[in-house]
Amino acid sequence: MEDIISCIDIGTSKVCAFVARLSELGNVEILGKAIEPCSGVKKGVIVDIDSVSDAVRSCVQKLKALTNISIESAYVNVMGLHVDLFYFKSSVDVLRQDHEITSGDIERVLKKVEDVKLPEDLRIIDIVPRQYIVDGCDGIIDPLGMAGVKLEVESDVVVGKITTFNNIVKSLEKANVTIDGFIAEALALGETALTFDEKEMGAVLIDIGGGVTNVSVFKNKSIVLYDSIPVGGDHITNDISIGLRISSSDAEKLKREYSLALTSLISNDHEITVNELDGNTRKTIKVSQVVEIIEARIQEIFLLCKEKLEETGEFKDFSGEIVLAGAGISYMDGSVELAKEVFNLPVRLVAYKSLGIANPEYLTSIAILRYVAERMKSGRKDTKSSKPNRQKKEFGILKKIASLFNGLF
Template identity: 50%
Template sequence: MGEIIVGIDIGTSKVCTIIGRVDKSNQIEVLGIGTSNCEGVKKGIIVDIESTSNSIRTAVEKAEKMSNIKVGSAYFNIMGAHVNVISNRTAISVSNENREIRAKDVEKVLYTAGDVAVPEDQQVIDVIPRQYIVDGYDEILDPIGMVGVKLEIDADVVTGKITSVQNIVKSAERAGVDVDGLVVGALAAGELLLTPDEKDMGVVLIDVGGGITDISVFKNKKLIFNDSIPVGGDHITNDISIGLKISYPEAEKIKKQYELALTSLIKNDQEITVTDTGENRKKTVRVSEVVEIIEARVYEIFQLCRNLLEKAGVFEEYGAGVVITGGGISYVDGNKQLAGEAFDLPVRVAFFRHQEVSKPEFWTSFGILKFISNYRRGRGQGSEVKVQKPKVSKADSGFFSKIIKMIKDFFF
């Protein structure tokens, strides 16, 4: 049957849920998807738990209806400047007399790797093994059964602000969903949209959402920077609304109708009839007026991203350049050129071909599934689900004990 994993992306404007089955070859079959508008998140931070939980519940119910599967638990994304990834290398002596590495040795070295000093307001969210080293031999993915005296691990220790973690857990549990674990949004997106070569050479990943834009930098196969700016696609709509003096819904409709960020791409600068909110009358504006507004804001978003990288001291001529994704502006023609002007680096727009999840708004949720399937493969890390049964039993333990169990069960 395969292991079923549920990924939920809590965004500033939407909550997206995907239920997927991972087969023996590690391919993911999408069983159900669901979305819901989200008004409980501002600038990437949950500010209204009740509203957010309602959005989660709605998105989950839609995915459940499509898949005929009842969801009891799921993996959630976590994002923002408070999330940190700490590289850590630790070592232990193999305890077995015959020096054969066993599961408890792996468990011990994982625990040791996760024992890092963090600020009082932060907690360890996950420990991600990158490689194991046995008596100096590196690039080992699964050391169980090997013989050696010394077992080392290169791991990424993910930490996050305690309050942010608790708000995600509370919102999920109020929606009737237990938290299997948290996946950094940048790692989920990177797993899905970036190539191994790009992450090795150095690449800037820009994920433009509705109200927030996440900026991540990968180099030497590691996430070395992760932050965000409180500006996204919704601000483009707001600019159009204010600039043309029209309602927000009408501005959103026009933005999606033309999907251009460069006036040079306009083929027909026709007149558009709109309703002036101030005078409550019909009027006409040209397509070029709309596109000029979009162009200014899109360029500003990319320039703000560059400024953030420069301020943090991590901007350089990355070999793989810039990759753009996200439902906020990735669909807009001309964004590639504007990003190129702002960064003076090669730019590509992320593309992911999958019949059920072709829209960028689902990519983080699907990326969560892919991340878990790659790093938890075959280790009993599926979500709690029930097929064709209306009631779902609650998990025996909460999220925080699941973190411990996740590490313990990693190689079982």
């Protein structure tokens, strides 16, 4: 039977919802998408539950009209500002007399991660196994059926402040949507946007959204840093508005029309007529005045990312690649060149086209769907062969944790 999954990306500038069909092979087929502008999130924090829930409701209605599917539950994103990641190793003794590792052993070793002592206000929202170790032999992806006495797992544990999730749950509840799981954005983005080699050799993913820039670092196939800076594309708009003394909406239009990150790329520095703030008078400015402001702000965002990376020590001896993502930066021609100047490292933009992603705004949603599909995949194989499976257990954790939150507030 085919599975239908949905996800909701609550961003600073928009709410985006997708519904997809999961094929038998675990491939994601997008059935419908809806996007609604939303101003209920500031600096990555929900400040207006009604505005978010209205946007979610409207997306759900659009998806119903488009696909005839009623979205009752969805996976939802959480960004770096709200979560912490830590590494945890747990171990159990293998129970069977013949020492064959069963799904029960795998479930127990993963469950042990949940025993970790956390401060009162923090909750685990996801457990992502990096590798299993059987009797000291590491690098094992699926220990099921192997022989051993001791089973260990090294995991990335995602934890978040319970109060933060309160508002996400409430916003979705008001739109009659329950949560299937919270997905740490960077984990999903890392899977979709980075190549296997980048994750192995080292990559910094810089996702510039509307109000927030997420910075994450991947090394040896794992995420080693996940943080956020409260600046994004909306700050470029704001700078243009203040710098040229024009309205925000006019500034946003100018930004989108002259979307260059470098003044050196201006081919024709012509004059543009814009409205003064009072709305009655017009004035003339030059393209270079807009682009200078864009360049200065993007450079500042990159410098802030660099500072963050240096602060955490993640930049010492770093020789990997920088990958830029998010609608706040992806439309800006010259952003890759500017980033190269700041970081002095190879830089590229997420390969939206070859990933089959039509717009940068859809990246998070599609990445979440693919990430969930990947984690469900083996569980589906499992149903057919009736062989208990590791990933099904791991995936069950997401659902179980979400169920703790649903109806909690």
